[in-house]
Amino acid sequence: MPNPSLLNLLTGDLPQLAATVQHQRLNWRVADEAGVAVYLRRDDAIHAKLSGNKLYKLHGHLQAYFESAHSKQPIASFGGAYSNHLYALAAAGQILGIPTIAVIRGERPKGAAPTLDDLEAMGMRLHFISRERYKLRNDQALLMALNLELGEPCFWVPEGGAGLLGNTGCQVLGASCSEFLQRVTPNESDAYVVMACGTGTTFSGVVNGVGPSVQVLGVPVLKVGGEYKAEIAAAIGANTRWKLLEDGHCGGYAKFPEYLLKFMVETELEVGVQLDPVYTAKMLYSLATAIKQGKFARGSHIVAIHSGGLQGRRSVEKQLMELYV
Numbered sequence: 001m002p003n004p005s006l007l008n009l010l011t012g013d014l015p016q017l018a019a020t021v022q023h024q025r026l027n028w029r030v031a032d033e034a035g036v037a038v039y040l041r042r043d044d045a046i047h048a049k050l051s052g053n054k055l056y057k058l059h060g061h062l063q064a065y066f067e068s069a070h071s072k073q074p075i076a077s078f079g080g081a082y083s084n085h086l087y088a089l090a091a092a093g094q095i096l097g098i099p100t101i102a103v104i105r106g107e108r109p110k111g112a113a114p115t116l117d118d119l120e121a122m123g124m125r126l127h128f129i130s131r132e133r134y135k136l137r138n139d140q141a142l143l144m145a146l147n148l149e150l151g152e153p154c155f156w157v158p159e160g161g162a163g164l165l166g167n168t169g170c171q172v173l174g175a176s177c178s179e180f181l182q183r184v185t186p187n188e189s190d191a192y193v194v195m196a197c198g199t200g201t202t203f204s205g206v207v208n209g210v211g212p213s214v215q216v217l218g219v220p221v222l223k224v225g226g227e228y229k230a231e232i233a234a235a236i237g238a239n240t241r242w243k244l245l246e247d248g249h250c251g252g253y254a255k256f257p258e259y260l261l262k263f264m265v266e267t268e269l270e271v272g273v274q275l276d277p278v279y280t281a282k283m284l285y286s287l288a289t290a291i292k293q294g295k296f297a298r299g300s301h302i303v304a305i306h307s308g309g310l311q312g313r314r315s316v317e318k319q320l321m322e323l324y325v
């Protein structure tokens with residue numbers, strides 16, 4: 001029987017949970033000098049394994065699973081060998097006693113793969129497919145073929161917990177940021193939310209969930225083009241108070257130039273919060289750059305979402321240790 005508080009985390013009232021998340025006012029020199037208030041929204045602290053944006057994205061998919069007629073099926077989803085999403089799904093499966101399957105892009109890495117080891121330790125079954133096949137992950141035909149290969153029909157969650165259900169959960173996150181900003185600033189023109197974007201599911205949900213007075217800035221952690229922006233715009237609809245800071249990728253997805261890691265270590269020491277190199281370090285780096293460029297008026301209030309992903313620190317652990325000493 002799962003621990004009732006964990007069960008509640010996964011299946012309980014999402015707005016109520018979102019309202020408990022702390023907004024930590026950062027003592028951050030770059031913000032202080034510019035006269036702006038930055039609040040780090042500590043979604044990373046929700047739960048050791050199921051934290052950040054993952055819970056918001058998974059919540060609706062899990063509800064749909066429980067409402068489905070076949071809720072004894074395994075839940076299967078897609079991701080890379082370091083996926084935070086698969087990590088959270090494996091944790092959810094372990095907590096709820098549901099079998100989970102990861103369909104992983106490419107071959108098993110030859111060297112150490114701590115995330116994959118953790119997935120297996122949490123009871124998740126791993127299934128590797130070629131990169132070519134992986135590109136078809138949103139095609140029904142591939143899901144059918146995988147059901148046969150895996151030996152049972154699965155309940156499929158899109159890569160990263162994307163889709164309408166993921167977007168809807170992230171609207172709750174947006175609404176909660178707005179509620180906080182309304183409490184700290186009466187002035188509608190100076191309220192911002194900043195966050196990292198991968199697939200853009202969390203971002204589009206947040207934009208759909210915030211009130212009309214809040215401007216949302218997304219930092220794609222990969223190089224993006226017109227198609228990416230068009231997909232986000234299509235998922236957003238009417239709200240136009242959003243913008244992507246497109247230069248924040250620091251060379252591309254999972255690229256960690258030394259200046260980024262140095263920034264990450266210095267910021268962690270300064271504000272006393274751990275970051276992850278793939279998402280939140282790039283998000284704060286871009287925010288710091290925008291603040292220094294004078295993009296925010298004095299007196300602005302900025303919520304920066306700490307979307308978790310700390311297990312991903314292990315991919316740069318050695319470089320970080322060298323910078324810390």
Ligand SMILES: Cc1ncc(COP(=O)(O)O)c(C=O)c1O
Pocket residue numbers: 052053084085160196197198199200201202203276279280307308309310
């Ligand atoms: C820690 C972290 N932050 C941000 C994101 C970006 O989320 P999305 O793919 O919804 O844009 C992800 C990916 O899920 C993530 O793992």
